[in-house]
Amino acid sequence: MRPSVSQTKAQLKNITSRILSSETSFIELKDTLDEFKRFLTQVTELNLEASVFSENVHLKEGKAIATKWAAMCVEDLIRTQRFISAVKKAIEDALRENPEKPVNLLYAGTGPFATLVLPLTTVFSASELQLHLIEVNELSIRNARELFRKLELNDYVKEWHHADASTIELPETNVDIVLVECLQHALLREPQVAITLNLVNQLPTEVILIPKQIRLHLAVVNSKLQYEFHTSLEPSSHEFYTIAGEVFSIEKSNARNPEELLQSRKLQLDEDTLNFGDHLSVFTEMKLYDDVFLNFNESGLTLPLTIGQVPGNVKQLEVSAKYLMGEDPRLDFTL
Numbered sequence: 001m002r003p004s005v006s007q008t009k010a011q012l013k014n015i016t017s018r019i020l021s022s023e024t025s026f027i028e029l030k031d032t033l034d035e036f037k038r039f040l041t042q043v044t045e046l047n048l049e050a051s052v053f054s055e056n057v058h059l060k061e062g063k064a065i066a067t068k069w070a071a072m073c074v075e076d077l078i079r080t081q082r083f084i085s086a087v088k089k090a091i092e093d094a095l096r097e098n099p100e101k102p103v104n105l106l107y108a109g110t111g112p113f114a115t116l117v118l119p120l121t122t123v124f125s126a127s128e129l130q131l132h133l134i135e136v137n138e139l140s141i142r143n144a145r146e147l148f149r150k151l152e153l154n155d156y157v158k159e160w161h162h163a164d165a166s167t168i169e170l171p172e173t174n175v176d177i178v179l180v181e182c183l184q185h186a187l188l189r190e191p192q193v194a195i196t197l198n199l200v201n202q203l204p205t206e207v208i209l210i211p212k213q214i215r216l217h218l219a220v221v222n223s224k225l226q227y228e229f230h231t232s233l234e235p236s237s238h239e240f241y242t243i244a245g246e247v248f249s250i251e252k253s254n255a256r257n258p259e260e261l262l263q264s265r266k267l268q269l270d271e272d273t274l275n276f277g278d279h280l281s282v283f284t285e286m287k288l289y290d291d292v293f294l295n296f297n298e299s300g301l302t303l304p305l306t307i308g309q310v311p312g313n314v315k316q317l318e319v320s321a322k323y324l325m326g327e328d329p330r331l332d333f334t335l
């Protein structure tokens, strides 16, 4: 016999409390998010193995990943847990600030499950939380709508937009929180930057942006130490990289000033820094909200991206970096 809607919602509430609990161990978080993914696919009867769900959507400002890959993001454990916690904290703060009205949250790139807000419908009532949901992939938004319909959560949804969030003109700008999670490590390929620019510039100055800040750094990596770090059971006593400097960062203030945001930046790498390792990588870190961070290596979104070898026989290296927008967004380096 199929469970009733209230039984299904009780299961979601139980999963949510485990995701948010500080008592949940890493192994328990893995089990919880496996159960969450099974829950999400079972409720909507989504067969992710069908080939149609593996087709990416190519946009003018980057790639919108296919339903299957967007669904897999749930499994990026620390990412999922930290984003949901950050969004919960931001909603609590916005409610404290203005208890008389619901918090309006705009979520760009919901994927097939609106993963980063769906659990919070078990924490907040519809009179506290109203959602504006944007997704460009038709199959993903169709599935997300079906999920909300089946769980009888439509009273949380102010509007669904099957649209490109990097170009959409928002019909409703009464938004307290804007959540954008359309990115890969090093802000590669996906349109996070273009979406943030488009949305932030249409919204009130006091809007809360999540992630609050994304920073990219250039680092020199020592392959041997990196190998030891990944294979040793003992906690490493020293880092396998040295940070040369920040090469890009995006937050609300510079998103309002794209010219400044997209300026090229120069770094001088000295002999000690160059001698530390053998290759250059981009390291990503994020402040999601308040004291919630995603640090280097904690998630697929913050794994280092190798960009080249450290040139031999040089005592100094000037590197310039510039973030390029367009169909294939990325940090571009000149050594």
Ligand SMILES: C[S@@+](CC[C@H](N)C(=O)[O-])C[C@H]1O[C@@H](n2cnc3c(N)ncnc32)[C@H](O)[C@@H]1O
Binding pocket: 059, 063, 064, 065, 066, 069, 070, 071, 073, 074, 108, 109, 110, 111, 112, 114, 115, 116, 134, 135, 136, 137, 140, 163, 164, 165, 166, 181, 182, 183, 190, 191, 195
């Ligand atoms: C990395 S997935 C993350 C899915 C979901 N936010 C999660 O956390 O599990 C990014 C999602 O954003 C969508 N997306 C990418 N670019 C978009 C755009 N320009 N407008 C709307 N949605 C977009 C993709 O189709 C995909 O579903």
